[in-house]
Amino acid sequence: MKRYIFYKRQPALFTFLIFFFLIIGGTPQNQVFGQNGDWSAPESADNITNPYQGMESATLAGKKLYKQYCAICHGNKGKGDGVAGMALKPRPSNFKKDIVQNQTDGAIYWKLTEGKAPMASYKETLTRKQRWQLVNFIRSLN
Numbered sequence: 533m534k535r536y537i538f539y540k541r542q543p544a545l546f547t548f549l550i551f552f553f554l555i556i557g558g559t560p561q562n563q564v565f566g567q568n569g570d571w572s573a574p575e576s577a578d579n580i581t582n583p584y585q586g587m588e589s590a591t592l593a594g595k596k597l598y599k600q601y602c603a604i605c606h607g608n609k610g611k612g613d614g615v616a617g618m619a620l621k622p623r624p625s626n627f628k629k630d631i632v633q634n635q636t637d638g639a640i641y642w643k644l645t646e647g648k649a650p651m652a653s654y655k656e657t658l659t660r661k662q663r664w665q666l667v668n669f670i671r672s673l674n
Contacts, residue, residue: 570622571648573639580638584664594669597662601654610673620650627673640667 584590599608605617610627617624627631632640644663647653654663 539566571643573635577638577642578591580636580641582637582641582664582667583667584661585586587668590665591668591672594665594667595663595672597666598669599630602666610670622650624656625669626650627670633674634669637664637667637671640670 536553544663561622589640598606603614605614605624606622606627607613607617607624612624612626614624627633641663643651644666645653645655647655658666
């Protein structure tokens with residue numbers, strides 16, 4: 533029977549996995565990351581009303597979208613500690629912090645729509661409804 537030596541047959545994957553586990557394993561579970569709060573939406577964004585506010589179905593749809601588009605940088609629990617986010621400057625926002633949760637839904641929606649490097653703009657990628665669904669899910673991380 534042949535022995536399968538993983539690190540010799542898949543060196544790139546092996547290197548990635550080592551890097552991944554070093555990052556995850558080296559991050560204390562209670563450590564949080566996030567931007568320093570320099571990014572503000574315009575005041576007009578505060579007047580944008582969330583048409584899906586309080587809708588459980590929208591929040592559940594937002595959770596699926598979050599896993600697909602956001603968790604890689606913002607982390608599974610929204611702490612700004614996602615694998616891809618570790619290399620970004622500034623680091624992704626921690627959605628659990630007051631600096632995010634105290635923003636209006638309109639401001640969060642505006643930021644998802646417009647983006648600011650390294651945060652992507654989702655204006656062309658996600659529909660208006662999907663961006664609102666993400667806002668609802670981000671609110672649920674509080």
